[in-house]
Amino acid sequence: MKHLLKVTDFTSDSIIKILDLSKRFKDQRKKGRRYHNILEGKHVLLYFEKPSTRTRISLEVAIRELGGNPIVARRDELQLSRGETLHDTAEVLGRYIDGIAARVYFHKTLEELAKHSSISVINALSDLFHPLQAIADAFTIREYFGRLKGIKIVFVGDGGSNVAHSLLLISAMLGMDITIACPEKYAPKTFVIEEANALGEKSGSEIHVMEDPSKAVKNADVIYTDVFVSMGFEREREERLKVFIPRYQVTRTLLKKAGKRVVFMHCLPAHRGEEVLAEVIDDPAISLVYEQAENRLHTAKAVLACLLGDWNGI
Ligand code: CP
Ligand code: NVA
DSSP states (O other): OOOBSSGGGSOHHHHHHHHHHHHHHHHHHHTTOOOOOTTTTOEEEEEESSOOSHHHHHHHHHHHHTTOEEEEEEGGGSGGGGTOOHHHHHHHHTTTOSEEEEEOSOHHHHHHHHHTOSSEEEESOOSSOOHHHHHHHHHHHHHHHSOOTTOEEEEESOTTSHHHHHHHHHHHHHTOEEEEEOOGGGOOOHHHHHHHHHHHHHHTOOEEEESOHHHHTTTOSEEEEOOSSOTTOGGGHHHHHHHHHHHHOBOHHHHHTTOSOOEEEEOSOOOBTTTBOHHHHTOTTTBOHHHHHHHHHHHHHHHHHHHHSOGGGO
């Protein structure tokens, strides 16, 4: 059974194929062709323990446009919230449906679901990874620059966030250079850095983690940030903002230090005045955020088609 819990569940060749397929979906949709039968007769549960705008809606639209049936459930709507085990839940769901996309507090929940499931499990965000976002980000970068290899991404902010982790891994897989500029306390998890370094050796990707954002952004093609307080970390809000805002906010001044034309990316939702200023995120000459958000739909379709449907169906 093929799952997508983290981007490295796919090979780099499969990711490139997913990006190519996403491009076909995007082009077709622009020409008015929205509907396919790739997921005809397939039911997919969208299970959410946390809020979501992009992931929830793009997945639901993607499944419908591929001819499948999305079933949305929040945690409080399932017996999981009253103590039913993940094992029983996974066993039973496998007898009704064809796939589960789940947004969870703990990555272990996804691993447990996948372990006991006879159907594909897709990570719709966990505390550790956000693979659907990273695939859309790689697509957006390739679309904008026309290539991936050698593009330099600098992620500024919470290096331990799900988005930073996934960006690190996908960059290392696809030969993009990535630098994470973050406070030491909020560095990416060691096992993620180690995995990225191993992948980078094969792909030629240069990987760095450093504290100084001004130094990090030199020659950047992309400056990327995410919220300073991810879902599930609200109790640390005050402490995090105290560390991050004075040094890790993305401003025009920081962008100028890149020394060349640089674009800004953010997974959204954004908090203007915290991780980024409006002067950056709202400048259409610099900011790719809406295109990036749109691409969540096209890339979600490609991922679903790959995991649950027929590759050659479009
Ligand atoms: N980027 C992203 O995953 O957004 P949502 O939280 O709105 O799904
Ligand atoms: N790191 C953020 C991403 C939101 C899409 C969070 O987990 O809240």
